[in-house]
Structures are given as C-alpha cells and as structure tokens.
Amino acid sequence: MAIQTIPTQPITGQRPGTSGLRKKVSTFLQPLYLENFVQALFDVLNHTTPDGQGLAGQTLVLGGDGRYHNRAAVQTILRLAAANGVARVLLGQGGILSTPAVSAVIRRHKAFGGIVLSASHNPGGPEGDFGIKYNAGNGGPANETLTQAVYARTLTISAIRTTDTPDIGMNQLGTQQVEQMQVEVIDPVADYAAVMRELFDFELIRSMFKNGFTMRMDTMWAVGGPYAKAILEGELGAPAGTVVNGEPLEDFGGLHPDPNPVNAEELIAHMRGAASPDFGAATDGDADRNMVVGRDFVVSPSDSLAVMTARATQIPGYHAGLAGVARSMPTSAAVDRVAKALGIECFETPTGWKFFGNLLDAGRVTLCGEESYGTGSDHVREKDGLWAVLFWLNLQGATGRSVESLVREHWQTYGRNIYSRHDYEGIPVDVANALMADLRAALPGLQGQYFGKRHIVTADDFSYTDPVDHSVSSGQGVRLIFNDGARVVFRLSGTGTEGATLRLYLERYESDTTLQDGPVQYALAELVALADAVAGIRARTGMAIPTVMT
Ligand code: VG1
Ligand code: CO
Numbered sequence: 001m002a003i004q005t006i007p008t009q010p011i012t013g014q015r016p017g018t019s020g021l022r023k024k025v026s027t028f029l030q031p032l033y034l035e036n037f038v039q040a041l042f043d044v045l046n047h048t049t050p051d052g053q054g055l056a057g058q059t060l061v062l063g064g065d066g067r068y069h070n071r072a073a074v075q076t077i078l079r080l081a082a083a084n085g086v087a088r089v090l091l092g093q094g095g096i097l098s099t100p101a102v103s104a105v106i107r108r109h110k111a112f113g114g115i116v117l118s119a120s121h122n123p124g125g126p127e128g129d130f131g132i133k134y135n136a137g138n139g140g141p142a143n144e145t146l147t148q149a150v151y152a153r154t155l156t157i158s159a160i161r162t163t164d165t166p167d168i169g170m171n172q173l174g175t176q177q178v179e180q181m182q183v184e185v186i187d188p189v190a191d192y193a194a195v196m197r198e199l200f201d202f203e204l205i206r207s208m209f210k211n212g213f214t215m216r217m218d219t220m221w222a223v224g225g226p227y228a229k230a231i232l233e234g235e236l237g238a239p240a241g242t243v244v245n246g247e248p249l250e251d252f253g254g255l256h257p258d259p260n261p262v263n264a265e266e267l268i269a270h271m272r273g274a275a276s277p278d279f280g281a282a283t284d285g286d287a288d289r290n291m292v293v294g295r296d297f298v299v300s301p302s303d304s305l306a307v308m309t310a311r312a313t314q315i316p317g318y319h320a321g322l323a324g325v326a327r328s329m330p331t332s333a334a335v336d337r338v339a340k341a342l343g344i345e346c347f348e349t350p351t352g353w354k355f356f357g358n359l360l361d362a363g364r365v366t367l368c369g370e371e372s373y374g375t376g377s378d379h380v381r382e383k384d385g386l387w388a389v390l391f392w393l394n395l396q397g398a399t400g401r402s403v404e405s406l407v408r409e410h411w412q413t414y415g416r417n418i419y420s421r422h423d424y425e426g427i428p429v430d431v432a433n434a435l436m437a438d439l440r441a442a443l444p445g446l447q448g449q450y451f452g453k454r455h456i457v458t459a460d461d462f463s464y465t466d467p468v469d470h471s472v473s474s475g476q477g478v479r480l481i482f483n484d485g486a487r488v489v490f491r492l493s494g495t496g497t498e499g500a501t502l503r504l505y506l507e508r509y510e511s512d513t514t515l516q517d518g519p520v521q522y523a524l525a526e527l528v529a530l531a532d533a534v535a536g537i538r539a540r541t542g543m544a545i546p547t548v549m550t
Contacts, residue, residue: 110137218283295404306335411513
C-alpha cells in the first residue's frame with residue numbers, strides 16, 4: 001500500500017452552483033471526475049489555512065444523503081484525504097449524514113471542515129444526480145471566494161494524490177486506518193439529536209404524543225428518515241409509523257425528494273379531511289428543507305419563517321429573543337414586517353445558504369430562511385428540516401393552537417404576503433440566457449413604468465454587499481418592485497443539471513383579512529401576466545404554463 005501521484009488533466013464545467021457541484025451520476029462516473037474536484041478542493045485548502053499547515057493534522061467530517069454513488073464516492077474521498085495529509089475523518093455510519101448533521105458534527109467536534117455528498121432535492125439513482133459540497137469550520141457552506149478558488153484550481157490541476165488502500169468497512173461504528181489517517185465511523189444521529197435537545201421542550205412534545213397528538217412525517221425515502229425515526233418515534237414517543245417513507249433509498253423510490261405540495265402530494269392527500277393527522281411535515285433528499293402542513297392547510301415557507309420569527313420566544317432555545325433575521329431576496333417580505341414590529345434587523349441576501357454564514361457567525365441574525373422550503377437558525381450553519389418540524393411541534397404544544405390557526409392569526413396581525421414561485425424547467429440554456437440578458441437590458445426603461453394601477457419603483461439586478469466581510473455578489477436576480485410592495489423576481493436556477501430552469505417569484509401584500517383567503521394563483525394572476533409581458537416567457541420558451549408552481 002502506497003501513496004501515489006496520478007497525472008490528470010483539467011475537466012471543464014466543475015464550477016460549483018448555488019450549493020456545491022451537482023451533475024448527472026453519469027458525469028461523476030467519468031474517470032477521475034470526482035478525484036479532480038476533490039484534489040482541487042484539497043489543493044485550495046492546503047493553501048488557505050492561516051497557519052500554513054494545510055490539511056496536515058486536521059479533522060474532516062464526511063457523509064452524504066445515501067443516494068446512488070454515495071458509498072463509492074466515500075471510499076474515493078477517504079483515499080485522497082489520506083494521501084493529502086488529513087489526520088482524521090469523522091464518517092457517518094454507512095456513509096450517511098444529513099446536511100444539517102454534517103454542520104452539527106463539524107461544530108461540535110471543532111473539525112476543520114466537512115464534505116457533504118448530496119444533490120439535495122434532485123432525483124437520485126443511476127439516471128439521477130449526484131453532488132458534492134464543502135463546508136468550512138463554522139459548519140456552513142464554503143463561501144464564494146473558496147468555491148471560486150476551487151473552480152479555478154480544477155482548470156489547472158495536473159496531479160491527484162491518492163493511495164491504493166482497499167475499501168474500508170463503513171457499517172460498523174469504530175476506528176480504522178487508511179494509511180496514516182484515522183477514520184472514525186460515527187453514529188450519524190447522536191450529535192444532531194444533542195443539539196435538538198438543547199433547543200426544544202422535549203418533555204412538552206413527549207406529553208403531546210402521549211395525549212394523542214397525531215403526526216405524519218414524510219422523509220421521502222431520503223436521509224431524513226433515520227433522524228426523524230430516532231428523534232420523533234424514539235425519543236419523543238410518537239407512535240411507530242409516524243415517520244413514513246423513512247428508509248434512505250439510493251434512488252428515493254424513483255421519486256423527486258423535494259418537499260413541496262407538488263412532489264409531496266402523497267402527504268398533502270393524507271392531510272385532507274377531519275380524520276387526517278394534526279400535523280404533517282416532509283423533508284428533502286439531504287434533510288435540510290422542510291414543508292409544514294396542517295389539517296387541510298399548507299404553510300408557505302415564507303410564512304413559516306415569519307411565524308417562527310414572531311413566536312420564537314415561545315421556544316426554549318430562543319426564549320431570550322432574536323438578534324436579527326435574514327431571508328433570501330426572492331423570499332417574501334412577510335418576515336420583514338415581523339422584524340420591524342420586533343425592532344430587530346432584517347437582512348436580504350442572495351439565494352443560497354452560504355450567504356447567511358457571515359451574519360450568523362457575527363451574531364447579527366438568529367433565524368434565516370428561503371422561499372424554497374428552507375429555514376434554520378444559528379444552532380448550525382445549514383438550513384435544517386427536522387429542526388423546523390420540531391420548532392412547529394413545540395409551537396403547537398406551547399400555544400395549544402393548530403398550524404392553521406397560528407398562520408391565520410399571523411395574517412390578521414401582520415397582513416398576508418400572498419406568494420408563489422413558478423418554475424420553467426428544461427429550457428434550452430441559450431434561450432434562458434437570452435431571456436435574462438434582454439430583461440437586464442430592459443431594466444432602465446422599466447423604471448417608473450405603469451401596469452394598470454401599479455407602477456415600478458425599482459427595476460434592478462440584485463447585488464449584495466456582505467455587511468460583515470464587504471464582499472460583493474452581483475447579478476443575483478432581476479427584481480421589479482412596485483409602489484404597493486408587490487414584487488416580481490426572475491432568476492435562473494443554480495442547482496439543476498439539465499438545461500436551464502427559470503424561476504419566477506411573485507408576491508403581493510394583502511392587509512384586508514376578507515381578501516386574504518382566495519386561491520393564490522388567482523390573487524397573483526395580474527403579476528403573472530405582467531411578468532410574461534415584460535420577459536416574454538411563453539413566446540421564448542414555448543411553454544404555456546410553468547412545469548412546477550409552489
Ligand atoms: C435552490 C433554491 C435555493 C436553495 C438551493 C439549495 O437553488 O432556490 O433557495 O438554497 O436550491 O437547496 P436554485 O439556484 O436552484 O434556485 V438544497 O436543499 O437543493 O441544497
Ligand atoms: Co436540500
């Protein structure tokens with residue numbers, strides 16, 4: 001057994017997107033594809049440590065969402081890590097760790113960083129997607145400076161350092177060696193569960209289940225299953241069977257592990273009618289997203305963030321109040337109204353959790369969220385699906401109120417930000433790029449333009465200056481903001497693997513409680529028409545309707 005240097009050549013297209021490098025499994029199976037990217041990452045990490053020691057003597061965390069190629073990728077990465085001087089790897093048992101669990105393990109063990117193997121909500125299996133993402137020592141996604149550096153390195157790389165050691169066993173807890181490197185196979189749930197225990201009133205939740213509170217937790221055949229089973233059914237006494245679709249499968253049962261009303265339709269169907277459970281929830285492929293559902297009532301992610309912010313002090317972990325909140329730009333401004341009422345700061349960041357990291361590290365915000373079914377807090381540096389579910393459970397217990405009544409009361413107090421996202425998937429890349437380019441070019445002319453009674457007060461391409469490190473991220477999405485607070489936002493997805501996906505985000509504020517309840521798409525129809533008039537979506541894509549509306 002020996003450490004080897006293998007010559008290689010740059011592979012194009014290894015630029016990380018919104019959340020790591022995501023490609024078709026077939027792409028990752030190309031010779032040296034994964035090796036090139038991981039070596040580029042290690043090369044960069046070896047040059048960026050303040051002490052100049054690089055990875056020597058450091059601990060990395062490693063795990064993934066269990067999708068197809070997870071286990072093989074773990075073995076490859078372990079060999080590269082050993083050959084690149086890593087001293088110790090904390091590996092989730094079976095190669096499994098949810099995204100929030102990786103974050104929790106990095107933080108609790110003060111690891112140097114961690115690697116998450118996931119393409120999150122994207123489908124899995126041999127025909128599906130695979131992905132890899134690096135998280136830094138704060139437990140959060142690598143910032144743009146680091147991901148850009150890794151990408152640049154993939155374009156100049158010429159050698160890979162690895163070893164010819166055989167595969168290790170990853171199913172048994174305990175320590176093994178790969179060359180000089182220790183691999184500690186850890187319980188994937190333990191550290192994460194310890195964090196949850198510190199934040200929520202487990203005693204109260206236990207008594208809810210004991211008194212007959214019913215719940216359906218759909219983990220969509222993905223990595224959330226083991227966590228939900230251990231915590232909800234194991235520790236909190238929810239009846240067996242509360243967690244459904246709970247085995248992590250390599251292909252997520254052939255389904256799309258994205259917890260929204262379209263892809264989690266089975267859950268939505270179960271939550272209809274008086275006989276349905278009190279509470280429903282779902283998590284995604286890597287268990288960082290969540291959808292919260294009441295009986296006959298689906299909570300929009302933007303509303304979820306706003307309600308959580310308004311009621312945070314009713315949860316033990318947030319009893320002392322919130323430092324501030326942050327939302328991604330396309331997320332509705334519902335939380336802004338709560339922040340204003342509470343007198344706390346509210347930040348608007350570009351899409352992707354990596355932009356919350358500095359604000360969380362600096363203690364400027366406690367809660368953050370995205371319209372894409374992501375909510376989280378400063379307990380880790382990732383969005384966290386089961387955390388959000390426990391938050392809502394705790395909230396129902398603490399208030400004695402249903403999900404629906406909590407949200408309705410919120411609308412009465414703050415008004416409702418009626419919201420929807422329309423996705424146009426599988427657009428030819430050049431068509432999508434031309435649409436966005438033309439839209440950007442049209443921005444100066446749109447300023448001040450009237451559409452019926454509304455007029456545009458801001459037409460821009462969102463640019464963000466990080467308040468902590470002052471880095472600037474521009475070109476983050478075209479915003480049309482109207483005089484009545486309505487917004488239309490256009491951006492291209494940075495997580496897809498086939499063609500381009502145009503995301504159209506629509507929002508309008510309604511303070512009149514008698515007008516808050518109609519069908520959302522109807523309430524937003526004017527804005528939809530306006531978006532099409534401005535961007536020519538239908539004409540350019542040939543698509544009469546979006547592929548997904550949430
Ligand atoms: C999407 C969402 C974004 C989220 C990202 C990663 O990105 O819109 O809010 O942070 O996915 O989520 P994009 O660029 O496709 O719009 V996950 O759960 O897929 O890691
Ligand atoms: Co995810």
